[in-house]
Amino acid sequence: MIRFLFPILVLMAPFIPQGLFQSDFIDQLSPLFKAGNSQEIAKNFNPSIALSILKEEDVYSKVQAEQILRDFFSKHNPTNSTVLHLINTNPNMRFGILSLATKNGKFRISITSKRTNNVFLITELRIDQEK
Known part of the structure; x- marks a missing residue:
């Protein structure tokens, strides 16, 4: 039976959507926010990014935005990050909302990203005090 199914699976592989078994872009960012890793987050920034923090x-440029985010993390040391909301129905755009718990309180992070050269880049990042 397995000998019969294996060739069928091999022939069907090119028709399976590429992102079906990959985790989502926003899900990959959540642990970086939990770790307060501004450098790794900034690798996903568009060359210019709309940044709103409190x-x-x-x-800002990618470099400026990374410095501002690093400063935010130095003032608000993260302890946890969870994905609250995710919109991934458009193949060229992702939007997600994270909840970031810090030693100074909770924050709501909104992330908008667009596909550029087959890679998602963050075009807008908002960090607001959670109400």
Whole structure:
């Protein structure tokens, strides 16, 4: 029976959607926020990113945004991060909301990303005090 199914599976492999067995982009970011790893998060930034942290917002370069995020993590040491909401129905865009627990309170993180050259890059990042 297995000898019969194996060739069928091999022939069907190219028709299985590429992202079917991969974790989602936002799910991959959550542990980086929990660790407060601004450098690894910034690797996923678009060259220019709309960044809003606690009502201070502007468009920054990738390097500037990483420094601002690092400063946020130094003031608010993360303890946990969970994915609250995820929209992944558009193959060229991802949107997610994370809950970030820190030693100074909880924050809501909104992430918007777009596919560029077959890779998702964060185009907008918002961090607000959780209500």
